[in-house]
Amino acid sequence: MSGGDTNDKVLVVSGLSRHFGSLEALRAVDLQVRRHEFVAIVGPSGCGKTTLLNILSGYERATTGSVTRQGRVRMVYQKDGLFPWLTAGENVLLGLRDVPDTMERRRRLDDLLGLIGLPRFADHYPHQLSGGMRQLVELARALAGESEILLMDEPFSSLDYIARLRMRQELARLLAERPRTVLFVTHDIEEAAQLADRVVVLTERPGRVCRALQVELPRPRSLTHPLVVEAIHTVLAEMGLESNSSPRRNGASGNRQKA
Ligand SMILES: Nc1ncnc2c1ncn2[C@@H]1O[C@H](COP(=O)(O)OP(=O)(O)OP(=O)(O)O)[C@@H](O)[C@H]1O
Ligand SMILES: [Mg+2]
Numbered sequence: 001m002s003g004g005d006t007n008d009k010v011l012v013v014s015g016l017s018r019h020f021g022s023l024e025a026l027r028a029v030d031l032q033v034r035r036h037e038f039v040a041i042v043g044p045s046g047c048g049k050t051t052l053l054n055i056l057s058g059y060e061r062a063t064t065g066s067v068t069r070q071g072r073v074r075m076v077y078q079k080d081g082l083f084p085w086l087t088a089g090e091n092v093l094l095g096l097r098d099v100p101d102t103m104e105r106r107r108r109l110d111d112l113l114g115l116i117g118l119p120r121f122a123d124h125y126p127h128q129l130s131g132g133m134r135q136l137v138e139l140a141r142a143l144a145g146e147s148e149i150l151l152m153d154e155p156f157s158s159l160d161y162i163a164r165l166r167m168r169q170e171l172a173r174l175l176a177e178r179p180r181t182v183l184f185v186t187h188d189i190e191e192a193a194q195l196a197d198r199v200v201v202l203t204e205r206p207g208r209v210c211r212a213l214q215v216e217l218p219r220p221r222s223l224t225h226p227l228v229v230e231a232i233h234t235v236l237a238e239m240g241l242e243s244n245s246s247p248r249r250n251g252a253s254g255n256r257q258k259a
Pocket of ligand 2: 051
């Protein structure tokens with residue numbers, strides 16, 4: 001294992017494959033994720049991204065291979081993850097149900113609602129909030145718990161472009177305040193390049209890792225930062241969506257077949 005201390009890896013996936021009958025969804029996926037690393041996973045539709053997260057969460061089994069996790073995992077969904085019959089505050093409180101003391105629970109709830117900038121929306125129901133606000137509440141609920149690893153499956157894809165840009169900044173800010181290890185599946189290559197420490201590109205089905213691209217830049221990042229732009233070009237080229245002619249600089253470096 002390269003890249004430092006083995007104990008630093010909170011997630012180790014080895015030789016993972018998944019078949020659904022005769023359909024091969026994932027093939028021999030290897031992935032190691034460091035504590036508090038942000039890994040974005042991109043790849044064509046149907047290449048097994050959701051399946052991978054489902055296996056990592058324990059919701060589905062791998063056909064072959066192994067997954068080792070340190071710490072609890074939690075899924076954050078694309079939309080409608082909130083219970084519509086509960087208020088924003090009550091939804092976040094679900095993430096705090098392991099906190100025994102009522103006053104402490106209340107304090108942490110106020111703290112989280114402040115963190116997402118919605119302290120006055122505790123009593124609003126999900127349908128009274130915008131899509132972006134709902135995703136913020138969803139994030140607050142995820143951050144409320146002790147889960148070390150957040151698995152996010154296209155969490156912003158139901159939002160419009162401007163709201164997505166805002167949510168990227170918000171997520172970067174929230175993670176700076178409450179660090180977590182994140183696996184973030186997205187179709188949006190800009191989003192991956194702007195947020196991730198590492199972008200893992202999967203092939204068409206059966207999904208395999210075809211490239212892992214390091215983006216060494218602190219967050220929050222400008223979408224137009226040269227290293228972000230370069231990462232976008234590199235991933236597009238890897239997916240066959242652009243000719244591979246982008247200039248190489250030091251900060252964004254890729255290695256094939258290895259994640
Ligand atoms: N429970 C299942 N039973 C049978 N086939 C499945 C099941 N779950 C997923 N698949 C198939 O496995 C493949 C991978 O599906 P998956 O949903 O993981 O892809 P994805 O990369 O998340 O796609 P998208 O980008 O469209 O969300 C697809 O061909 C899908 O039809
Ligand atoms: Mg999916």
